[in-house]
Amino acid sequence: MRFFLIPALLVAGPAIAQDRVLTVYASDYVASEWGPGPAIEQGFEAICDCDLQFVTGDILPRILMEGEGTQADVVFGLNTDVTARARASGLFAPHGQDTSDMSLPVDWTDPVFLPYNWSETAFVYDATRLETPPASFAELLDAPDDLQIVIQDPRSSISGLALLLWVKQVYGDEAGAAWEKLAPKILTVTRGWSEAYGLFTDGEADMVLSFTTSPAYHIAAEDDATKVAAIFPEGHYLMAELAAQVAGTDQPDLAQAFMDWILTPEFQATIPLANWSLPAKLPQADWPQVMRDLPRPATTLFYDEDQAEALRQPALDEWQRALR
Amino acid sequence: MAAGAALSPGHAVAAALAALILGTLAAVAWGAGGLSALTGWDWRAVWFTCWQALLSATLSAALAVPVARALARRRFAGRGVLVTLLGAPFLLPVIVAIMGLIAVFGRNGAINQALEAVGLPQVGIYGWQGVILAHVFFNLPLSVRLILQGWQAIPSERFRLAASLDFAPRDIFRHLERPMLRAVLPGVWLAVFLVCLTSFTVALALGGGPGATTVELAIYQAFRFDFDLGRAAALGLVQIALCVGALALARRIVVPATFGAGMDAGPGVTGPPGWRRGADALVITGAAAFLLWPLLAVIATGVPRIPGLPGDVWDAALRSVWMALASALLSASACLALALAIARGAGRWVEGAGMLPLIASPLVLGTGLFLLLRDVAGPQQMALPVTVAINAAMALPFGLRALIPAAQALQADYGRLAAALDLRGWARLRFLVLPRLARPLGFGAGLAAALAMGDLGVITLFAGDRPTLPLKLYQLMGSYRMEDAAACAVLLMGISFALFWLFDRGGRLDA
DSSP: OHHHHHHHHHOOGGGGGOSOEEEEEEOTTTTSTTSSHHHHHHHHHHHHSSEEEEEESOHHHHHHHHGGGOOOSEEEEEEGGGHHHHHHTTOEEOOOOOOTTOSSSSOOOOSSOEEEEEEEEEEEEETTTOSSOOSSHHHHHHSOTTOOEEEEOTTTOHHHHHHHHHHHHHHGGGHHHHHHHHGGGEEEEESSHHHHHHHHHTTSOSEEEEETTHHHHHHHHHOOOOEEEEOOTTOEEEEEEEEEEETTOSOHHHHHHHHHHHTSHHHHHHHHHHHSSEESSSOGGGSOHHHHHSOOOSOEEOOOHHHHHHHHHHHHHHHHHHHO | OOGGGSOOHHHHHHHHHHHHHHHHHHHHHHHHTSOOOOOHHHHHHHHHHHHHHHHHHHHHHHHHHHHHHHHHHOOOTTHHHHHHHHTHHHHSOHHHHHHHHHHHHSTTSHHHHHHHHTTOOOOOOSSHHHHHHHHHHHHHHHHHHHHHHHHHHSOHHHHHHHHHTTOOHHHHIIIIIHHHHHHHHHHHHHHHHHHHHTOOHHHHHHHOSGGGOOHHHHHHHHHHTSOOHHHHHHHHHHHHHHHHHHHHHHHHTOOOOOOOOOOOOSSOOOOOOTHHHHHHHHHHHHHHHHHHHHHHHHHHHHGGGGGGOOHHHHHHHHHHHHHHHHHHHHHHHHHHHHHHHHHTTOOHHHHHHHHHHHHSOHHHHHHHHHHHHTTTSOHHHHHHHHHHHHHHHHHHHHHHHHHHHHHHHHHHHHHHHHHHTTOOHHHHIIIIIHHHHHHHHHHHHHHHHHHHHHOOSTHHHHOOSOOOHHHHHHHHHHTTOHHHHHHHHHHHHHHHHHHHHHHHHHHTTTO
């Protein structure tokens, strides 16, 4: 058995050919053939004379566990709602980029965590099944109880946590009451985004918690315009994904080069159609047509990481009380 | 030298297991600088976890008895295939099973569409009833297989003797079947109870909301969001305490069945004629429909897309197969050593250690191993070996449940003969143990392979750039490719099942 296993363990791709390796910890979906990973890897290797290796999985718990001994040079795919703890670990170094001219709907002054894409959380519905979708958050709360939605658990999912903060920002102290009104319309709560979206595409639910940019995939890749994000005048909560370089990296030049590359037009142009989200620094005129055509919310809601961290537990208690 | 006092490989395996499970827990607690207090929500999770597991286990075990009996006493064309197929749900990766259940029982599923067509109200799959339904779907097959093995362990001579004595079905039940069930059922119930205790994705997807929070979710949250190792370790301890409690409970009601040795010669058991034949047919058909329909629904959606799956899905599949094979071999060897030691009267702690992996959270285990080994090797090098080891350990209790009764019977029936012939070591293994235990061993190895194939737990914490097939499935979903994901699910299901079939069939070659 050992004899057979060893080759299997050594299949590491073209890694051996290069001396300099940049190890990037990334979210699960990144490195897959349909994620942004392959384009990022190819693009960076063309300019760095190095080998970029993605290591996918749960980034934050892993890097906190590894601490100073981590092999990561860069992390790719953290989210604004959980960076407080990442920052407190002191494991990350400043990115050194000019963030004054971003295409984000909020000002970005963070010296450590650098956004590379964004969108907003939104409820997506199938226009062929739902003829009169709720046009506002208030209408969603007042909708008849046979309108069934699927959401993600804020204790196990980033997007579920974003919904929690979205409701908190819209309803403030009334958030608990809002959840109680929403509760009968919640078909079920899933562990993560994948399960929820699967239930939606199977026709189990009328609406699913996803992102304002989700319909772009269906339009561009499947030529299907029936999946629509409902835009609410109350505003939508921002989801931005962030990169950061590891302070203790043994490849500081490479890590810095990677951070320098993230905001370049070449990199940013790969985001919309591979990540199905909006680029963090690219004029709207350079977005693919499908992204420009998407309806955009007038208001973007956002908590900075300290507010998000402070609100998380009370909002979670409220949510659990209303939904149990 | 008394056989029971010897320090056998079984004792070594048990000690290693206990060290693995308890040692990793200690490592997590130590890494956290102590245990953290549990919140009120945690205790609610403990409560929900317990009652749904109790209900799920009781229903699964109770429903499995008539199915196993019908299968044990009837012979029909395709019976062997059906017995194997009925095992499929237990081998399914959770996400695939949920897909299948929803295709049949969901709001938009076949049953509700039929109900709607005839103007009847819909039935709901979401909420606690969905959790129970899914757990019975998962665990009924396991229970049927374990109980069926109990029936097959009764030497066929006993049934022929009963027939020649003109026993009515009631007498057969009292003298042959009831003692067997007394010996087998508590273990089956316990195994299912423990599986349901650590349930996580099922409870969330079908449970409907925070009311269906399990301890495993609380552990996940402690890691993923709070990075509160102390709370994770405390919750891990709660899980272990529940396991030990359930184990003690099950041990109190077990009475080993003793039928004596048999030649297993001649024709097999035949069931009573008359209305019972019809009832058995009904039971078998009902179970088959309940268990196979959801699988067929998944197959129907996914199969057409399989040829279009991209190359790296096949790479992931191959990688998963190697890991599953390594895991099966490791698990079966450890299982055999443990079962033989238990049959020779090793202490209760040996059996307890064998059941420990069921209750241990794979997340606690993985994290603990990581903390222990991080100075020895990088996570990249550890990812695959650690996943193989954890999967082998997680599958061990199921194989053990199947193996212990057979190993005990072997010891009781042939132990003295083997001692008199001075049959020991390799010769004993080759001429006595392996042939007599081939069936449960093949079954256990098959389970281990299939479970390792579908596992998506620790791998998310450790994965390098070489994903396994279940991880690939989630990546496909994460890239909005739901149809490819369905095809990937069918592939995953097909491979899991083929691996199980190969091992299980291998164990029954002589039958």
